[in-house]
Amino acid sequence: MAQPTLGIMTLYLSEHSGVEERSYFRKVIAQAEKLGLRAVVFTPVDVDAKNKRIHAYVYDTETGRWSRSWTPFPHLIYDRCRYQDSERFRKFRRFRATYTRLVYLNRPISNKWGMHQFLATSARIRPHLPHTRVYSEHADLTAFMRGRRLVYLKPINGTGGRGILRIERQSGGHYLVQGRDRNRRIVAPKLVSAKQLPLQLAAWNVKDRYLIQQGIPSKLPDGRVHDFRLLIQKNGSGEWEVTGCAGRVGPKMSITSNLHGGGQAVPMTELLRRRFASEEKIEEIRKAVYSLGYAVATEVEGRFGRLCELGIDIAIDPDGHPWLLELNPKPAREVFARIGEKETYEKAISRPLEYALWLYKQHYGTSSSRRRSGAGKSAASSTR
Structure with missing residues (x-):
């Protein structure tokens, strides 16, 4: 060959x-x-x-x-x-x-809104999705914030924490607005009245390409936000396998934790220990996060076609419940190098290649090898 x-x-x-x-x-x-x-x-x-x-x-x-x-x-x-x-x-x-x-090796997937709508059809994944809707006019935000203290406005397309706004209800009918611009620069917090809020959003150029999303409490005791990046990839047998999961802590005054925006990488268990005292609880959370990763990868590939990897951003609320924040079908893997997990980092680089070799054999191997490897199975297996 x-x-x-x-x-x-x-x-x-x-x-x-x-x-x-x-x-x-x-x-x-x-x-x-x-x-x-x-x-x-x-x-x-x-x-x-x-x-x-x-x-x-x-x-x-x-x-x-x-x-x-x-x-x-x-x-x-x-x-x-x-x-x-x-x-x-x-x-x-x-x-x-x-x-x-x-x-x-990988197919395009939907934008954030299309993906949210699709995943919301899954009984397994739906409990892990923050409430989300499309932003078309200010009345959408007003209605969405009823009964909620914290929301995020996110571009429907794009990744990396660009163009995100965080709006938190304060006392006296005021709102604390902060975010990151489209170049990932931190936008300093600004306290505005209910009447000033529409003008603030207009200045931000928030239109119908934005989503409103329920905010998940994710601040550490020092006030910095954090989340977790799970990397799940196909292995050399064409099967999904979690490569690793790491924590990310945003810099001071930041509403996002992305590494490109100045975030700090922290081992998953170490970051969980900052919030949860029980090792049993931490292990329970880890298993729940990994299980969610497998469910998401399986569902997304079943809908959009062959994938080789997914970066899944997850927030953990004070009760230890995992929330799915965002999917990235073309993820970075530097977070593992930054926390010193050299073996995980090398595996994250190698796995798409091992999967590519497996896929090559399915498509270009001899007819006998294709029969042995299961090529030509049902459509459900062909996405591998």
């Missing part, structure tokens, strides 16, 4: 100027080489459709240098194109719509 090629699809940072995640891709390519897999990087604009080839970025692990080379379409594609409001992202969407018969 010929050496398989994995094309890592990404986006340019600007028009033909550098690609995203280059540091991560170097590690992926080096690990792929050890596993007997050739990995290259390309963007949707690097495609020569007529000759069925791509102008790929090739990394030499011995010299540490990048070069460009024309190469045939890869056997497999690992999609790392994250949402951005740009022509580059629109070209990516056209690529996915055009090349539907290529073998992708």
Whole structure:
């Protein structure tokens, strides 16, 4: 069997100027080489459709240098194109719509609202979803805040904590508004009256592309917010497996805990001990979080098609109940390196590659090997 090629699809940072995640891709390519897999990087604009080839970025692990080379379409594609409001992202969407018969490790999923609506149909997952609705006008927020002290406004698209507002009801009919702008910069808390609140939101340019979401109490004794990032990935047998879970603590004055926004990574158990004294309770929470991760991955893949990994952001309320905050189908994994879990971090890099090799055998192996491995099973198994 010929050496398989994995094309890592990404986006340019600007028009033909550098690609995203280059540091991560170097590690992926080096690990792929050890596993007997050739990995290259390309963007949707690097495609020569007529000759069925791509102008790929090739990394030499011995010299540490990048070069460009024309190469045939890869056997497999690992999609790392994250949402951005740009022509580059629109070209990516056209690529996915055009090349539907290529073998992708992962499929696109819905935006936050579509995902919430879908997961709300699951009796298993519904109890872990914060109440959420679309924001179209200020009356939506007014109605949503009745009986609630804390809510968040989030962009329907995008990740990384950009453009999020936190609104907390104060005494005397006032509201404390704070957030992060679209460049992740912290917006200082501001106390406004009920009459001033619509003007504050108008200045923020909050329109119908935003969601209103129930706030989950997540402040530590020092006032900093925190959550947990669970990484669940396919392994070399095509099965879901939790790779790890780590805590994230936001910087002072921040409403988010994202590492790119200055958050601090903390081992899961250590962070839980800051809030829960019982080791039995902590283990109960850990099991509940892992179980939720498996349920979410299974449901999402069943609806949207093949996936290779999901980053799941989870908040734990004072009672120890896990709440699903956000899904990221193209997650980072640096949180594990930052907490010193080297083995988990290396596994997080290796698993998509091990899954890619398994997938390659399903699609390009001999007919006998495909029968032995179960290729051609029911549609339910084909998403693997």
